[in-house]
Amino acid sequence: MVSVETRALTRSFGRIQALRELDLTIEEGSVYALMGPNGAGKSTLIKLLMNLISPSSGYAQLLGMESSRLRGRRLEEIGYVSENQKLPEWMTVEQYLCYCRPFYPKWDRGLEQQLVARFELKPKQRLKRLSRGLRMKVALASVLAFRPRLLILDEPLSGLDPLVRDELLEGLNELKHETTILLSSHDLAEIDSFASHVGYLDGGRLLLSTTMEDLRHRFRRVEATIGRSVEGPATMPSEWTNFTSTATGACWVEREYDEIESVRRAAVLYPGAEITAKSLSLREVFLAIAHAERKAKGGAR
Amino acid sequence: MRLILHILLKDLRRQRLEILGYCTAVVIWAWREVHPAAFEWLRERDLLPILMFGLWILVTIRAIQGESLVGDKEWWPTRPYRWGQLLVAKVLLFVMVLNGPLLVAQLYLLMHAEIPLTWSLVPRLIILQGMFLLFATFPTAVLASVTASIVQWVMTAVGTVLTVFVFSWLPWGKLPRTLSGQGELFSWAMALVLLLSMLAALLWQYARRREWPARIVLAAGLASIPLLILFASTGLARRIAYPCAGSGSSMKLAIKPADNGVREFDWRDGNEIEIPVVDPALGGDEVIDVHGYRLHLAGSGWHWESVWQNSGHHLVFYDPAFNLVNSLPKWVYAKVKQGHVTAQVDVAWESYRFNPPVRVQAGAPDYGFAVPGIGYCRKETSAKYVGFDCVAPFTLPPVYLLTIAAEGNRCTEPDGESEVPVGHTAYALEFSSSAPAYFDPNPVRSFSLMASDWVPALPQKSGQYEYRSATVCPGGSFTVRTGQLLGRQRATFELGDIGVSKTYTPSKATEEGTEKFDTDNE
Numbered sequence: 037m038v039s040v041e042t043r044a045l046t047r048s049f050g051r052i053q054a055l056r057e058l059d060l061t062i063e064e065g066s067v068y069a070l071m072g073p074n075g076a077g078k079s080t081l082i083k084l085l086m087n088l089i090s091p092s093s094g095y096a097q098l099l100g101m102e103s104s105r106l107r108g109r110r111l112e113e114i115g116y117v118s119e120n121q122k123l124p125e126w127m128t129v130e131q132y133l134c135y136c137r138p139f140y141p142k143w144d145r146g147l148e149q150q151l152v153a154r155f156e157l158k159p160k161q162r163l164k165r166l167s168r169g170l171r172m173k174v175a176l177a178s179v180l181a182f183r184p185r186l187l188i189l190d191e192p193l194s195g196l197d198p199l200v201r202d203e204l205l206e207g208l209n210e211l212k213h214e215t216t217i218l219l220s221s222h223d224l225a226e227i228d229s230f231a232s233h234v235g236y237l238d239g240g241r242l243l244l245s246t247t248m249e250d251l252r253h254r255f256r257r258v259e260a261t262i263g264r265s266v267e268g269p270a271t272m273p274s275e276w277t278n279f280t281s282t283a284t285g286a287c288w289v290e291r292e293y294d295e296i297e298s299v300r301r302a303a304v305l306y307p308g309a310e311i312t313a314k315s316l317s318l319r320e321v322f323l324a325i326a327h328a329e330r331k332a333k334g335g336a337r
Numbered sequence: 338m339r340l341i342l343h344i345l346l347k348d349l350r351r352q353r354l355e356i357l358g359y360c361t362a363v364v365i366w367a368w369r370e371v372h373p374a375a376f377e378w379l380r381e382r383d384l385l386p387i388l389m390f391g392l393w394i395l396v397t398i399r400a401i402q403g404e405s406l407v408g409d410k411e412w413w414p415t416r417p418y419r420w421g422q423l424l425v426a427k428v429l430l431f432v433m434v435l436n437g438p439l440l441v442a443q444l445y446l447l448m449h450a451e452i453p454l455t456w457s458l459v460p461r462l463i464i465l466q467g468m469f470l471l472f473a474t475f476p477t478a479v480l481a482s483v484t485a486s487i488v489q490w491v492m493t494a495v496g497t498v499l500t501v502f503v504f505s506w507l508p509w510g511k512l513p514r515t516l517s518g519q520g521e522l523f524s525w526a527m528a529l530v531l532l533l534s535m536l537a538a539l540l541w542q543y544a545r546r547r548e549w550p551a552r553i554v555l556a557a558g559l560a561s562i563p564l565l566i567l568f569a570s571t572g573l574a575r576r577i578a579y580p581c582a583g584s585g586s587s588m589k590l591a592i593k594p595a596d597n598g599v600r601e602f603d604w605r606d607g608n609e610i611e612i613p614v615v616d617p618a619l620g621g622d623e624v625i626d627v628h629g630y631r632l633h634l635a636g637s638g639w640h641w642e643s644v645w646q647n648s649g650h651h652l653v654f655y656d657p658a659f660n661l662v663n664s665l666p667k668w669v670y671a672k673v674k675q676g677h678v679t680a681q682v683d684v685a686w687e688s689y690r691f692n693p694p695v696r697v698q699a700g701a702p703d704y705g706f707a708v709p710g711i712g713y714c715r716k717e718t719s720a721k722y723v724g725f726d727c728v729a730p731f732t733l734p735p736v737y738l739l740t741i742a743a744e745g746n747r748c749t750e751p752d753g754e755s756e757v758p759v760g761h762t763a764y765a766l767e768f769s770s771s772a773p774a775y776f777d778p779n780p781v782r783s784f785s786l787m788a789s790d791w792v793p794a795l796p797q798k799s800g801q802y803e804y805r806s807a808t809v810c811p812g813g814s815f816t817v818r819t820g821q822l823l824g825r826q827r828a829t830f831e832l833g834d835i836g837v838s839k840t841y842t843p844s845k846a847t848e849e850g851t852e853k854f855d856t857d858n859e
Contacts, residue, residue: 088410111417118411124403126351138343139417178415 037064038097039186039216040085045094047080054080056240057094062233064185067212069231070220071322077240078220082190085218086116099186112140115179115215117172119191123163129174130159133181140182148181154207169200176204180211187211189219205230228318236322238329248318255321256293260285260302260309269305277328285309289316289324340419344426348400349434355399356434359392367442370779371449386778393435394477398490400430401481407548408485420543431474436466443780450728450781451705452713461731465780471532479535482542483552497559504563512570514645516629516685518578518825523569527562534558575645579628579685579827587688587823588625589618590830593658608670612680612832615658624689624736624820625652626768632663633681634673641669645685653738653766655792673835680832689736689820696816699725699786699809710734710819712784716811724808729782733769736820740764741788741807745814756810761795763788763807786815 040062047055055077062068070078083089085096087106096103101110124132129152137143152159155173163174172192179187187208193201208217209230221227227234234251236244246254260266262285272279275298279288285306290298293313302311316324349356366385369375404423405412440462447454480497484490515523535558538551568574582588593613612632616625627650632643643663650659661682665673672678692710700706705715712729741764743757750756757763765788789806809815 086411086414088414107413108419109417111414114414116411116414121411121415122405122409124351131350135343135347136415138340175415 038062038100039064039066040068040096040098040218042081042085042096043094045081045084045096046092047077047084047089048092053240055084055091058237058240058242060235060242060245062216062218064216065213066233067208067217067231068219068233068235069227070218070235070237071222071224071227071318072220072237073326074222076237078237079190080240081237082118082188082218082220085188086114112142112182113185115182115184115187117175117179117187117189117192119194121171121175123171123174125164126162128160128162129157129166132163132174133178136178136181143182145181147183148177151177151180151207155203169196172196172204173200173207176207180207183211184215187215187217187219189217191220191222193221224317224319224322234318236325238326243325243329251318251321252315254291254293255316255324256290256298256313257287257316257320258290258293258298258302259287259312259314260306261312262286262306262309266306266309273301277331278324289320291324291328341422341426341429344418344423345429345433348403348426348430351403352396352399352434355392355396359389359396359435360438362389362392363438363442366778367445370446389778390473393473395487396435397431397474397477398481398487400427401478402484402486402490405485406482406542406546410546413546424539424543427478428470431470431478432466435474436469439469439778440466443778446779446781447730450713451715452728452730452781458730462780465731469778475532475539476535479539479555482539483548483555500559501562504566507563509566512567514629514647515570516575516578516645516647518628518685518687519569519574522574522578523565526565526568530561530565531558534561575685575827579825582826582828586828587623587826588652588684588686588828589616590614590682590684590832591617592832592835608665608667610663610665610673612661612663612682612835613658614661614682614830614832616652617657619652619654619657621654622691623654624691624738624766626650626687626689626736627652627659628685628687628825630661630685631683632661633683634665634669635679635681636672636675636677639672641666641672645683651766651768653764655764656790678835680835681829682832683827683829685825685827687825688823690823691736691738691818691820694740694816694818696814699811699813699815708786708817711737711817712782714786725786725811727784727786729784731780731782733767733782733784734819735822736766736768738764738766738818738820739786739788740816740818741786741809741813742815746807746810748810748813756813757807758795760793762792764790764792766790 038061040060042058042060045055045058045060046053058077058081060081070081072078080089084091085098085103087103090104098106099113106114124135127135133148133152137145137148151157155170155177157170157173157177163171166174176192189208193204196204211217212230219227219231228248231248233247234244235242235246244251259282264285265281265283266286267281268279268286268288275290275292276288277291279286290313292298295313298313299311303309362385366389369385404416404418443462443465444454447458452458480493481490484493534554538554541547541551541554591614593615619625627648629645629647631645634641646663648659652659695709697706697708699714700716705713707713708727711734712727714725714727717724717726740762741757742762743755743759746757748756767784786809787806788808789804791805795805
């Protein structure tokens, strides 16, 4: 079953197209990490999904309902936490959770208490006195406690110290088997072990949307070792990016790695070379995509 | 309902300090109303009503803006509010913490004024609270729903007031004059348009949180005011406000036979005529409030028509006459001087019918008495004055007539003169507009048992009796008649021919002199 679906979703701010005909599908139960550089359109997409802004064209659906109709009771199953989420400063942690409780029929008091304990929140402490990390923990506790079917997190880990990030991710891990999670983040390292799916957004376009497993399989660093430095081929294969000449040969990132075809193609271009392929970290994959995109844009110009 | 109370309790907790401040201000105000001598400096500067209203506004703004209708839209996905429930919670809060304390204070003031608290007061108390909710809380809340902070609210309110000032500077004087009925029509139309635009903006904000469409709706409501003023000055508005009487006219008008003439004065700055007219068929139960008139003069081959003029004349059985006063252009003035001019007048009026008279005994000297249909009086004695202190709950009737006759009031004034000279009767015809009373938080209205319309007219001796007023003697009696509005009408009356009869000698006031005209008809 599909939790999030967008079709030709477009949003313009004046002349600037923040999102361009975006098609995205997020299956139920997945943890979808939305990646991309600053200004890629991640927050715009999340705002569109949460009905905080309206699309210029196209549509988005969450849990089978159009996002433009997302309000009131329909939010009982959707949790949302954003980077700069404001909380009622005058309330204490306890008062805030107590205030949120009756609005959600599925609120789990036991889970709430567990989260308060896990996040080491002090119930009597006023929200205005909390650090940014603690405020994010309160916000996250208030959305996890009602066991949402869909959880949308906009840069929740940004600017937090590693310890707090770990604690928040542990909190999310508890629920990831019963909740679809969509989160946008710059933080590639944490997402690497957490997400089941990943999407890469740049310039308002979704350049990649796949499972982590597929991503790791498709993107490989290929090295051709020949004992001397070599030039790149006159016509670079379209699957190659980040080509670098080394002292002993060359290396590049293969974007559609195939154990037979990729090795055969490299052997043809560099006869006698020893061809090896290594897995990439998420960070390396996205740097490769970003470089390729920049290069393509430069070429287009 | 559970969620409504949940939101309400949250707001009560959040705003407890300003609510406490408001309640304290209401208590001090109520206490101050019944102790006029205390805290004189507070009364002189009207500080308490300002403080009360300021806190009223503060509570309203904070309650509405507490939910981030404008600005922080990310607040809303974290609150699965049903907007209707949220709005009801806010209305309940306002009724409970703003109207509630005021209602208690009003009951206290009514009790202190010795007005019996009967069930008949309940609808009026509810209406009064509803008016405060509609005309004070509602606009404040609407403005708060399209602004993000108190500073923004204040700036928008100041901007709105400035816009109204700009409207007032437009050359409205060039428009035809509007009669009070047209003014009332404008007020109702304006209230309706503004309330509808505010309701649309508020619902839009709560249901969809689209502040710009809501702001545009509000601005459109405000911008409609000049258009409504323009409309109110049109003949169509006059015809709507004053339907044509036709054969069912409650008023008849003719030249006043007793004067049998038209007086015309030649002023330095123009030519003004004064036509005495009378309603010869006015019944003893009727009162006519003349709102305005327009004079038509016609002669052989010419015709002239004045603009509509406002009038504040009241016709009642003991004084059914008034003067039509008009400035004429010089050429019309010259034509009138030549004589044989036919006059016609369009009149717009409001008519009332009196209820049967009720005779009231002004009680024993030391206790109060009821004035049926109006209120309650009690004897008030001071070093220089013995009279009655009279109060009414909420509003006075639209019209009432007091009749103080010599027979029932034999007391004398300190100078030895009779309060009501033998053979004379003093009348007081009072009109009251109910609307302003609703906006005074104090529900106790005062009225007096004084009358200054004398029948027959008092003899003037050195000006002593010229403006004399009579009051009811302690233990004396008087008659009261309340009345109700029948409606507004407009009709044209033929006054017949008018012409010059004789010339006056010049007066001190006018070097050019005055002339007198008479009518050839009747």
